[in-house]
Amino acid sequence: MRGVLAWNKDFALLKRSPFKIAGPASDRTSYIRDFHTSRFRSKDNKEDDKSSALVLHAFANAERKEKEAYLDIIREYKNNNELRRGHVEFIQVALKYMDDFGVNRDLAVYKVLLDVLPKGKFVPTNAFQTLFMHYPKQQYVAIDLLCKMEKNCVIPDVEMQDMLLNIFGKHGAPLKKFWRMMYWMPKFANLNPWPCARPAPKDPRILARLAISKISSVDVQTKIVEFETKDIEDAIEDTWIVSAMSSIQERLLETQSLNSPVCVEGPYTVWVVDQCIDYFVLRGESRKHNEYEDIDDVSNIKIPFWDEKEIVPAPTVHEQNDGTYFAMCATGTSTKDSLLSWIRCLQKQNPILNVIPVIFKVSSFSKEQLYIDTEKSKDKVMHVKE
Amino acid sequence: MTMRIFRKILTDFAIGKRRLHVTTNLSSFYERDRKSGYKIVYDRPPPEQNLSIIGRLREGCRQFKEEFGIWLEEMREKFKMDPTLIYRSNEVDVAWRFNRDPKSLDQWVITCDSDYEEGFSTAKLELSPIGTGIFSGTLSTRLPKDGRIKNAGFCNITTIPKQKSFKRDVCHDWTPYTHLILRIRGDGRCYTLNISTRGIFDLMWNDVYHYVLYTRGGPYWQYVRIPFSKFVFTSKGRLQDDQTVIMLHEVTNFGISLGDDINGHFKLEIDYIGLECDEYHNEEFAYESYNFSGVRF
Numbered sequence: 141m142r143g144v145l146a147w148n149k150d151f152a153l154l155k156r157s158p159f160k161i162a163g164p165a166s167d168r169t170s171y172i173r174d175f176h177t178s179r180f181r182s183k184d185n186k187e188d189d190k191s192s193a194l195v196l197h198a199f200a201n202a203e204r205k206e207k208e209a210y211l212d213i214i215r216e217y218k219n220n221n222e223l224r225r226g227h228v229e230f231i232q233v234a235l236k237y238m239d240d241f242g243v244n245r246d247l248a249v250y251k252v253l254l255d256v257l258p259k260g261k262f263v264p265t266n267a268f269q270t271l272f273m274h275y276p277k278q279q280y281v282a283i284d285l286l287c288k289m290e291k292n293c294v295i296p297d298v299e300m301q302d303m304l305l306n307i308f309g310k311h312g313a314p315l316k317k318f319w320r321m322m323y324w325m326p327k328f329a330n331l332n333p334w335p336c337a338r339p340a341p342k343d344p345r346i347l348a349r350l351a352i353s354k355i356s357s358v359d360v361q362t363k364i365v366e367f368e369t370k371d372i373e374d375a376i377e378d379t380w381i382v383s384a385m386s387s388i389q390e391r392l393l394e395t396q397s398l399n400s401p402v403c404v405e406g407p408y409t410v411w412v413v414d415q416c417i418d419y420f421v422l423r424g425e426s427r428k429h430n431e432y433e434d435i436d437d438v439s440n441i442k443i444p445f446w447d448e449k450e451i452v453p454a455p456t457v458h459e460q461n462d463g464t465y466f467a468m469c470a471t472g473t474s475t476k477d478s479l480l481s482w483i484r485c486l487q488k489q490n491p492i493l494n495v496i497p498v499i500f501k502v503s504s505f506s507k508e509q510l511y512i513d514t515e516k517s518k519d520k521v522m523h524v525k526e
Numbered sequence: 527m528t529m530r531i532f533r534k535i536l537t538d539f540a541i542g543k544r545r546l547h548v549t550t551n552l553s554s555f556y557e558r559d560r561k562s563g564y565k566i567v568y569d570r571p572p573p574e575q576n577l578s579i580i581g582r583l584r585e586g587c588r589q590f591k592e593e594f595g596i597w598l599e600e601m602r603e604k605f606k607m608d609p610t611l612i613y614r615s616n617e618v619d620v621a622w623r624f625n626r627d628p629k630s631l632d633q634w635v636i637t638c639d640s641d642y643e644e645g646f647s648t649a650k651l652e653l654s655p656i657g658t659g660i661f662s663g664t665l666s667t668r669l670p671k672d673g674r675i676k677n678a679g680f681c682n683i684t685t686i687p688k689q690k691s692f693k694r695d696v697c698h699d700w701t702p703y704t705h706l707i708l709r710i711r712g713d714g715r716c717y718t719l720n721i722s723t724r725g726i727f728d729l730m731w732n733d734v735y736h737y738v739l740y741t742r743g744g745p746y747w748q749y750v751r752i753p754f755s756k757f758v759f760t761s762k763g764r765l766q767d768d769q770t771v772i773m774l775h776e777v778t779n780f781g782i783s784l785g786d787d788i789n790g791h792f793k794l795e796i797d798y799i800g801l802e803c804d805e806y807h808n809e810e811f812a813y814e815s816y817n818f819s820g821v822r823f
Contacts, residue, residue, distance in 0.1 A: 333740055334742065355714075411713055463745075
């Protein structure tokens with residue numbers, strides 16, 4: 141409508157070459173902007189006027205889902221595209237595909253994506269614009285971007301603040317979100333007592349070591365040893381075993397009575413970041429400790445002078461109420477044979493295992509997933525206890 | 527016949543049918559009910575009783591007798607005036623415990639997003655062979671395809687509200703205590719502890735204090751001791767700018783929830799949840815309590 145009016149009113153003006161907007165603060169900005177856009181609309185400029193649908197599908201159609209391809213699409217959109225038509229939709233779609241491209245924890249990518257928004261254009265110039273949410277869609281999409289960062293535990297930096305200030309000015313809603321994030325996120329960033337690098341390492345051996353060290357952090361004396369099954373004579377499989385045993389546990393195992401057997405039990409699961417690791421335990425019966433005496437009970441007073449003096453050592457951390465834990469391990473294959481190799485490895489250090497009967501209580505595996513299928517978890521094969 | 531067609535043309539006029547386009551955005555913070563419009567789902571549906579009028583009267587009398595007994599007990603307790611005066615440190619007062627007692631499970635309400643058709647997680651709470659409570663299930667972040675839900679995947683257990691005689695809701699009074707104690711055995715995932723202090727006005731219905739519970743995993747019991755001063759104030763899961771110290775005399779519910787965005791099974795074994803008073807813990811609030819009264823934000 142505005143274009144038509146302009147056409148009728150001032151034809152000669154349109155023939156002129158387009159204005160260059162000096163700055164957002166200029167008085168005649170809005171007037172010039174109208175002519176500017178209508179000029180571009182009336183012009184049949186294929187280079188500048190890119191079809192945004194093509195760009196939006198670029199994420200879905202990308203051959204390699206990786207960081208470079210993702211950045212290429214953003215670069216393609218930005219290049220020779222001064223109007224940046226549909227930039228809100230573009231950022232929305234780009235945010236949606238971040239997880240697929242594996243860039244959802246990359247601060248640099250978030251910055252490149254935020255850079256799509258033009259600088260200076262959305263800065264409010266008077267109090268009313270500030271009051272009534274200047275360019276709300278653009279502000280909401282920037283908040284969405286920050287929320288996505290928050291969800292993926294990416295702490296923004298000062299450069300991001302400068303970018304947001306240049307885009308929305310200091311009164312913008314995204315800035316408020318940003319400042320809240322910068323206030324709270326560093327407070328909670330290092331809370332985890334068992335920190336782990338993100339993304340989690342892919343090598344199962346490193347993961348198993350992380351998992352075992354996480355579990356055995358209960359006893360600082362624990363030594364984590366990695367065995368190779370090929371070192372054992374009769375081993376069928378060639379795999380690795382990550383085993384944890386502390387000197388307290390060795391002493392406990394020495395004092396274990398030969399009549400009561402010890403069990404190898406498992407697999408139990410433990411989570412390291414977003415990976416699930418199976419582990420096995422070497423467990424014995426729980427030990428009887430001196431019962432708690434009611435000190436108010438005076439019916440049978442013990443006179444300590446002619447009693448035998450005995451010192452009861454405090455139960456160690458490995459003596460839990462459902463059993464005594466002697467060792468823990470995670471193996472590459474989680475099979476019975478690898479567990480047998482584990483016991484053989486432990487026998488060198490603990491000769492008592494040659495004498496004590498060892499029972500294997502290993503639940504069978506199934507390839508059936510306990511997981512609800514997502515596209516991400518399809519490539520993982522999870523062993524599930526039946 | 528012609529009249530009917532004529533009337534139909536008149537009444538089914540296109541403009542008359544047109545409706546205002548309404549978006550889901552809330553125009554105000556007015557809340558109609560305490561569940562913010564969520565439907566009521568029962569873990570254990572109340573038994574349906576088809577009683578006659580006489581039967582109902584009899585049932586009412588029975589309940590009155592029962593409640594009156596509880597009330598008498600409360601009154602006796604009140605006139606005895608024998609409160610606990612000394613809270614020794616390292617002495618844990620157990621608030622909730624699963625002691626091989628199936629009735630202790632009735633103290634908890636299990637919620638997950640699939641209850642409200644907002645996701646596909648499942649959760650359950652049951653007793654283990656050694657008598658502890660096991661909160662387990664599967665967390666799924668898969669979104670239902672309704673175009674409304676943006677994030678999914680939570681499982682939660684919450685205690686039922688504390689009641690005194692005649693089914694009146696009361697708050698827990700935890701003022702003498704400084705620490706929350708948990709004896710748990712987790713699976714390495716990260717849970718959230720929620721203490722809700724629901725007020726009487728709709729603005730305060732969703733006040734919850736949160737802290738994170740990191741679990742070690744493995745066969746060893748974990749003894750967790752968290753000071754109440756570390757809990758952060760949120761409303762509807764959003765951290766508030768104006769942080770305040772937790773009101774320990776208005777605790778209405780306690781809950782543990784899981785929502786760490788990792789697809790998969792989980793298992794948290796709980797022995798007891800207790801409270802402790804540490805006289806050497808002088809921290810009032812772990813976060814800055816700025817005065818926001820003059821700040822336009």
